[in-house]
Amino acid sequence: MWFVFALLSAVFAAATSILAKVGIDGVNSNLATAVRTCVVLVMAWAMVFITHTQGGITSIGKKSWVFLILSGLATGASWLCYYKALQMGSASKVAPVDKLSVVITLILAVIFLHEDFTAKSAIGAALVTAGTILMVI
Structure with missing residues (x-):
C-alpha cells in the first residue's frame, strides 16, 4: 500500500510543478509559497479532524516535536527555493534537479x-x- 501512496505523491508533485509554474507568473515567489503553505496547512488540519486524530497532539514527545519542527523548517526552505527556481527557470528543468x-x-x-x-x-x-x-x- 505504501507504493500506491508514494506513486500518488509523485503524481501530485508533478501536478504541483505545473500548477505552480502557471500560478507564479507575475507573483513574488515568497508570496506564492506563503499562499500555497496556507492551503497545505488548512488541508492537513482538515485531515486531522476528519480522521479524528487531533487528540494525539498531547502524546507527541519532546524529541518528536523537535524533529517535526526541524522537518517543517526544512520543508519551508525547500518550498521557498523551489518556487524561486520555478520562477527563474522552466519546470521541465527545475523538477528533475529537485x-x-x-x-x-x-x-x-x-x-x-x-x-x-x-x-x-x-x-x-x-x-x-x-x-x-x-x-x-
Whole structure:
C-alpha cells in the first residue's frame, strides 16, 4: 500500500510543478509559497479532524516535536527555493534537479539512519543523477 501512496505523491508533485509554474507568473515567489503553505496547512488540519486524530497532539514527545519542527523548517526552505527556481527557470528543468532529493535522501539515510547501501541503491542513485544531468543540459 505504501507504493500506491508514494506513486500518488509523485503524481501530485508533478501536478504541483505545473500548477505552480502557471500560478507564479507575475507573483513574488515568497508570496506564492506563503499562499500555497496556507492551503497545505488548512488541508492537513482538515485531515486531522476528519480522521479524528487531533487528540494525539498531547502524546507527541519532546524529541518528536523537535524533529517535526526541524522537518517543517526544512520543508519551508525547500518550498521557498523551489518556487524561486520555478520562477527563474522552466519546470521541465527545475523538477528533475529537485528530484535529486532522492539521491541525497539515500546518502543521508545511510549516514544517519544506518540504512543499507546496496549495489542496487548505488546503481539507482547513479541513474537518477545521470537522468537529471541529461534533462538539464
